[in-house]
Amino acid sequence: MVAPVVIVLGVLVLYPLGYGVYLSFTNATAQNVATDIGPVHVPASYHFVGLHNYWQIISGQDGDFYPRLEWTVIWTVACVGITYSIGLGMAVLLNRPMRFRLLYRLALILPWAVPAFVGVFAWRLMFNSQYGVFNDVINVVGLPSQDWLGTPFAQKVAVIIVNVWCGVPFMMVAILGGLQSIPGELYEAAEMDGASPFQRFTNVTVPGLRPVTSTVILLSTVWTFNMFPIIYLLLGSNTSGDTDILVTFAYEKAFVGISDYAGAASYGIVILLILVAFSTFYRSRIKTEQS
Secondary structure, three states: HHHHHHHHHHHHHHHHHHHHHHHHOOOOOOOOOEEEEEOEEEOOOEOOOOOOHHHHHHOOOOEEEEEEHHHHHHHHHHHHHHHHHHHHHHHHHHHOOOOHHHHHHHHHHHHHHHHHHHHHHHHHHOOOOOOHHHHHHHHHHHOOOOOOOOOOOHHHHHHHHHHHHHHHHHHHHHHHHHOOOHHHHHHHHHHHOOOHHHHHHHHHHHHHEEEEHHHHHHHHHHHOOOOOHHHHHHHHOOOOOOOOOHHHHHHHHOOOOOHHHHHHHHHHHHHHHHHHHHHHHHHHHHHHOOO
């Protein structure tokens, strides 16, 4: 009964992962892989180089890994922190009785339902320096138009805004489910003991949300660390490289210019190891705090 699942995982996950590990120990590029030129077949000429690619990355000799890693960490922390804060605030508001609550919930879930590429292209139009709505707004108040996607700093701010917009609905729904699972008797008991709203939030809501919080932060961190579509679709080739996170940089190594398949595979494995190490440390830390 599990054979179909095992076969699908093997074809879609295990084989590409294993082949990527193999390539990471070689010097494979677009110039030395096997190819067909008309009727002539040119065999592969790349060879095994051991840990050379990993040493190039970890030692910083390629000059690209640590600047990309620094921005990737900043990007992940900023996106996860802002997304969680906004999602928590919206969940707390929507957990209270109010008119049109269902309408508000549907409206806030909408960014999650819209395909990512549609939402990103809409934001790209709004950020357009000539016809974007943001420049129209600031022109109304007498300010000059801005090139929202033209400088590295503006690009970084833009991708964070778009990623937060895409990620808030999931965070809000997950936290809202956690809020609704907290027994109301705890709030009543705290209120009878004279606890203020802030004290009820810090002593009842926050501990009650701890299981949900630990899960959504872990998932959001992994997803954001590997968030390729937002940056690639919003900026495309309109970047100096400063806005590339590790996964988009690995893509460029594999598919832009003279393809460096071995280097891209090495970056992919390094990204995997970083996330595995973080997940292991994070889960062990959560278990220690809960015990």
